[in-house]
Amino acid sequence: MTHLQHMQPFLRKTPFHDRLAALCHANDWIRWMGFMAPNRFDSVQLEYFAIRNGATLFDISPLIKYRIQGREAARFVDHLVTRDVTKVKPMQVFYTAWCDDDGRMVEEGTLFRLAENDFILNAALHQYAWLKETAYGFDVAIDEVTDDFCGLALQGPMSRHVLQALGVQGIEALPHFGLLETAVDGRWMRIDRAGYTGDLGYEVWVNPQDALWLWDTLLRVGEPYKIAPMGSAALNIARIEAGFILVDVDYLAANYAVRPTQRESPYECGIGWTVNLKKDAYFVGKRALRREKEQGLSRHVLIGLEIEGRKPAAGSFIYAQQRGKKEIGLTTSAIWSPTLKKNIAYARVPSAYAKPGTQMWIEIWYPKEMKIERSMVRCWATNRMFYDPPRKKS
């Protein structure tokens, strides 16, 4: 029956799956790195507003996690990533890019520094081969630990209250990008204060056998705070409002690009702030990135756009003039922002157009009554972080 092997179900289920499936009334799933993940449980709108007004649970177990330990783990991570790891203290989380030889992004993500020489790298794509190649000559051990623990993103203005109700000691004092390990009911728990929503929020990691307990307990203690499960469709709206880029949508991972020119640098992806050319250590791509920075070789930059009207504008061309002949850029992610009541998008434009307030024109094609219509409307460059409430960091 070898010819039918591909007909066997192969998507994996996370330790939370039984609870997700029971509540996934829309039966709307996506495939996330080999796992089944809910796209929406019922209503995207309700799930989205729960992020901004209450608290939400989102299963982040499919994130690929690597444990990096050993005598030279800190030196290795400093060589791997663009940020200065020496400035990150133990029990801190940091967001960074990591690049290939040419300074093009292999990926970006968060790293947990658990101890001086003990890190966890969270990646959206498989990185083992790249990590092993880069680790040549360093005394480190790299292991994929994706299945060793599972996690829920608990995000929203009420999320801290939920964790207090759960009985997590010291959660009030946990700063933005802080990390703590604790136990509740004798169950090990690691909590970081980070997320993908741009709101106040946490990620709660437990051992797989405690997954259902965590889900049930959070829903029970969070009930007064309007806690709700959330799928990736709602998360996508929140992450675009928050200015977070997504691999394969806003940029192509360097090792997955078919054509070398499709690879993008952190400067081009609008996360140039993660590149520290002044740090002591050499990191992969540093020479290329220095050259790009000093010689102004960036081809474009990913900016935020505010667009006239309400038509969603993903994959739309941008022009300098209304009757523009030559497109200057292209949008990647785009949504109607329910909180800001604005039509927003990310766009790749030459850096000359990146200054906030710069007016450009965008050509949007949209379906209307069985026809495709075109509109050419104005749009303005803006900070990509459209929504940044003070509670995120307070």
Place this chain on the structure above:
Amino acid sequence: MTPAYDAIVIGGGHNGLTAAAYLGKAGLRTLVLEAAEGFGGAAVTREFAPGVRVSAVAHLLHGLHPRIVADLQLERHGLTYAARGIATAALLPGAQRLDIGGDAASTRASLNQFSARDADAYPKVMARLIRQASALGVMLARTPPRPDLAANDWQGKIGLGLLALHMRRLGRKDMLELTRILAMNSADLANDYFESDALKGLLAFESVFGLFLGPRSPSTVYNLLYRLAGFSRHGLGSLHLPAGGMGSVTAALAAACRAFKVKLRSNASVARILMVGDCARGVILENGEEIGASIVLSSADPAHSLLTLVGPEHLDTNFAQRMRHLRMNGCSAKIHLALDGLPESWRSGPARMIVAPSSDYVERAYDDAKYGRVSAAPALEIVIPTLHDDSLAPAGSHVVSIMAQFSPYKLRGTSPDQARQQILDRTLAVLAAHAPDLPKRIRATEVLTPHDLESQFRLTGGQWHHGEITLDQVFLLRPAGGYQQYRSPVPGLWFCGAGAHPGGHVTGLPGANAAREALRHRTDWSRP
């Protein structure tokens, strides 16, 4: 702070010394650091038995570029030849011999014993191969261009133009033939041109010389052409024996260095390249001493220079991977014999003999090596320098210097010590078949396996060429694509050894080319 030197050259072999001499000639304050007691690297003469000296690794000279000889006035600095235009004899079973490379008539007569057709074809084939090698050879003393034509400066474009011009000047037939044979294997080439096993075997041996490949492996024709370029106007034109052994070549280079006020330091092993920020700014010696310089040129192999002396923490991932995967398989052992007089059949010369009676013989020798064994019947290049040079051994004694292929670096089920004994025993067994009176004349022996070449001459993997001469590791790709212009990815560090274009053999060209590039870019030495 001004560093003590403008340039430090790591390694005092022929390429390091050549680079240093050119830098010194241009007025740079230059220091050469050599780990060993004396200079010369793999081109040295050393004593291996009381009163008996031999060229320890390389033992014949053919590729030394005439321009380097002239520029550095090497003949004024003591380079003389004990013999020029050494002929070759192929030793064949049944006491037969094929004599090549004397005068045309005797070569023809000798070939006639085996094949009248080959006797006819041989001079034409060799002339054509040398014409083709010579056309490619215009790039030997030039910096490889960038693959993107527009990215080249005028000198790069001239280089490409010259190459194109010489290709055209070969004529349609020769140029087409060159494109046909360039990536081919030499066994097929030999079948195309010749019919006698004796001549095919000789061609097979010449084309796998120094390669961890058999005559049926692709790219072996390229190795042959690369060697033959030295027999054109891009080299000495024929095989030469320097008076006093190969050490006299490097002694002349060292003398040239001194004349140009280059400082030479031996017993100075470099432990690390000194990195300041992300730039190479000098070296740190094994004894902890730091010496600063504006640039560092390393004539060590690129993998050692970057992975050990610089360290992977200063390198990009894919590049470091490329350096780790450079093919550097040592495959030849060097065997030295001190004799109380020559076997009878060898007394009349010539000073170079080859044991490779057929393509199959060489291929089978490689088959053993491919699977990690010393060849049961090795192919041999036998050089008797004392036929022309009596300075190497006491009167009446002789030295035989043998390059034995294959004695692989990567052994399976054999220890390096066992391999050393095996290659000696098997080489002597092969020799005894041709010269039965040899064993009783042997007074002393020395065997240098690839492991010994690595430990005594710092040749990684025992590979003389700092990376095998195959199409994927030459020209634009030597030592790696994008770094063929002698500038390493580490700002301030330059390649000047055989691991850079054009490659191995005692040519001086990598050193000369590297020095020229470094001098040409004085204003942006540290550009990444």
